[in-house]
Amino acid sequence: MELIELDRVSRTFTVRSKAGRLRRRRHEVRAVDGLSFTVRAGECVGYIGPNGAGKSTTIKMLTGILVPSAGRLRVAGVDPARERVALARRIGVVFGQRTTLWWDLPLRDSYELARRLYRIEPARYAANLERCVELLQLGDLLDTPVRQLSLGQRMRGDLGAALLHDPQVLYLDEPTIGLDVLSKARVREFLREVNAAGTTVLLTTHDLTDIEQLCGRVMVIDHGRLVFDGDLAGLHAAGRSERTLVVDLARPGPPIEAPGARVVKVAGARQWLAFPAEQSAAPIVAAVADRYPLQDLSVREPVIEDVIARMYAGAVGG
Amino acid sequence: MRQAVGLYLTIARGAFRRYSTYRMATFSGAVTNSVFAVILAATFLALWRARPGLGGYDARAAVTYIWVSQALLVSVAAWGGGFQDELQTRFRSGDIAVDLYRPVDFQGWWLATDLGRAGFQLLVRGGVPLAVGALWFGARLPRSPLTWPLFLLSALLAVVVSFGVRFLVSLSGFWLHDAEGLRALTGVASMFLSGMLLPLTLFPAGAGAVARALPWAAIVQLPCDVFLERRHGLAVLGELGFQLGWALVLFGLGRVGLRLATRKVVVQGG
Structure with a gap:
């Protein structure tokens, strides 16, 4: 089943630059340019490219917080921008550099909020919480205010928060950025488990070990276009590695x-x-x-x- | 419906608890409020001794006005602030993207957050100055026990009106890279027009009438008047109705603004 479908999706931004004392020149920047690809349910796909290639823009369109300028986009059968809130209940998003957790409160409170936000039934919530606590080793952290967690602990906390509602798709943006070797290994191990359990994963990263260890498929984007789509061996061959x-x-x-x-x-x-x-x-x-x-x-x-x-x-x- | 109520209560409770974790800041804030109120109360007393009955308040009522308005100051965010600070930081850092990923109404999320905050601040930063004022200067406490719940309702509506104004200012963050200028401007306007500095009845006739019709009057002047039992019977409902009216209008405008903003969705950074 195709879970994510992009058909010639583009997104342009208008940028104003100074062109004199009062005049502003407007010009268009194409962040994503005629992008087409599909992702099947259960895949783990690495989505890589240099800074400014259009990765974040793609993710924003896939989650519905950015509307494509052209093209057709479907996630789990719906148009994300049109049904953002409904879709949000079926996806999980984790940013390595941002947090969805309540900074001043114990981790448990943010999870309680997630339970309400995603309308998770008590039994399912209890089971998922238990699974996250076990796999992410959150036991001692649940009652610690988030601001007192280390980066690695906070990241694990965020991963847990994104998965309590059993999302069909998990978008990860630099999930291992800034983590030490041990924390990285833990996060990867967890993601492997999550993917093995059936969750589709789309992973953006600069750490290519993440991809080597997790993703059967790599897509490379540059200047808003897909320049490679295949497995890691294929990427090596294409890059004459x-x-x-x-x-x-x-x-x-x-x-x-x-x-x-x-x-x-x-x-x-x-x-x-x-x-x-x-x-x-x-x-x-x-x-x-x-x-x-x-x-x-x-x-x-x-x-x-x-x-x-x-x-x-x-x-x-x- | 029940799920939605539970969700917003959870958000509000979270905000209440988040503010309650900073005990030292809260304590020093309450002291600051009280000190300012002492200074203002002394000034008002001198003024009313020279001009008894000014603006329709006797000296005791004028001093009580000071204590009640100081008690409301932080809770109703008469200077601006509250959820606005948080939202502005999130615009600047790009964390706003995270908020948009949530399956929750953006405006409802921030209203619940602000109500949780206001609840905590009314309790501590409101309660302390009010107690100090009552004990030291002898504030005029309500005669009718019914006035207390009416005052709380009026304070709640004041927070919602204030939220409505601040939400519109914050929405400009979707268009302007920084809403700071607009915020400073509305902050100053709010200080004058809410009756925070002087009761609006002290304004020159024309200006006073205009100020009393604007939403800011619902933020400080009206709850203070409810506390002072300036109006009786159905007239009190008229005051609350004025607040409710502005609350609804501003919430509606925020809704329209939010729709325009979401259509534009340009997230800085990220």
């Missing part, structure tokens, strides 16, 4: 020659060899070990920021 073999030799020497790899950097006895991500490192390692005084080595996985950057570069060049 490379892994890196870091080699430590016994002594400095000339650049290593190995089939299928090229030296990208030399620093004293250490050399960096790049090779296509889909290729095995074993033959290269064997070749190097055979012909050079090898002391140590390690393989680095591609950084997806670079993959995307290369993909943009490719798109502009082609």
Whole structure:
């Protein structure tokens, strides 16, 4: 079932800029430009792109707080802008940098508010609260005022608040921003569980580990257009991503020659060899070990920021 | 219907409790109110000694007017403020987006929030100055026990009218990047036109008549007059009706404004 459908959706903003002492020049900015995609129920989709690409604008249109300038948009069968309040009961939204919780009151009060807001029946509320408390380890936090929570704890609190009403879709905007490694892992683990239980997840992030660990599908948006839609391996291929073999030799020497790899950097006895991500490192390692005084080595996985950057570069060049 | 009432009560109760967490701020606020009221009461006493019966109040009533208006000041947000501060911060930070994601009426949400706040502030920042005034200066307390509930009802309507004005000012945040200028302007207008500084009966005849017809009169002047039992019988209902009328008109205007604003929905930042 298609849960989210966008058909040539655009959104333009009018920006006024100073063009003299009193005159203002108006010009139009296309934040989203003819965007089409669908998301099936139960998917977990990473929605990525550089700052200003149109990610937030898309999310705002999907939640109904921004009306598209053109095109057709449906979430769970309804037009979000027209039925914002009705739709709001069926979706969950979490912003890493904003909170829906009452700052001065214990977490429990915000949950009680959610129960009223989303008209959650007592039995379902009790069950969902219990599940959130368990999965997000909120037990000790329920009676703590939100302002006293750490960022990671607050984030978990926000995730709980967004899920008490069993939303069909969960929109996440940078859910792991600013969190430490442990908190990030916890949040990801929770999101995996939520998705496995059937909730459709649309995730915006700059931390590409989030995507690697959670999303079977990645959409890349730039200048308001979809420039990639596929799985992570496909993104690597599209970005011609490379892994890196870091080699430590016994002594400095000339650049290593190995089939299928090229030296990208030399620093004293250490050399960096790049090779296509889909290729095995074993033959290269064997070749190097055979012909050079090898002391140590390690393989680095591609950084997806670079993959995307290369993909943009490719798109502009082609 | 029952669900909606429960929701708004939860919101109002939340606001009440949020304000009650800042005990020190509340305490120092109540002291400030009382100190100001002492100064004003002394000034009024001197004025009424020179001009007895000024504006239709005797000296005792004039002093009581001060205590009651000081008790209402923060609760009815005669300077502006209350939910306005919070909403303005949320416009600036872009947190307003979060509010729009909620399945709740935007105007109802903020009215409930403001009523919760006003309830707490009437209790503490109203109760303390009123008690100080009654004990120190001998305020004129209502003779009829019925006046107390009427006064509370009038204070409630005053908050709703004041909310109506402040909501319209805040809505300008959807168009202006910052509603601060407009807010300062309406704050000053409200200080004069509500009768906070001087009872409106002291204004020159024409200006006084205009001021008494404007919504701000419903914010301080009217509840004070109800407390002082200036009118009797059905005339009191007339006063409450005036407040209710403005409350409805302003709420309706806010509704229209909100519809225009939502049509425009441009959220800063984010």
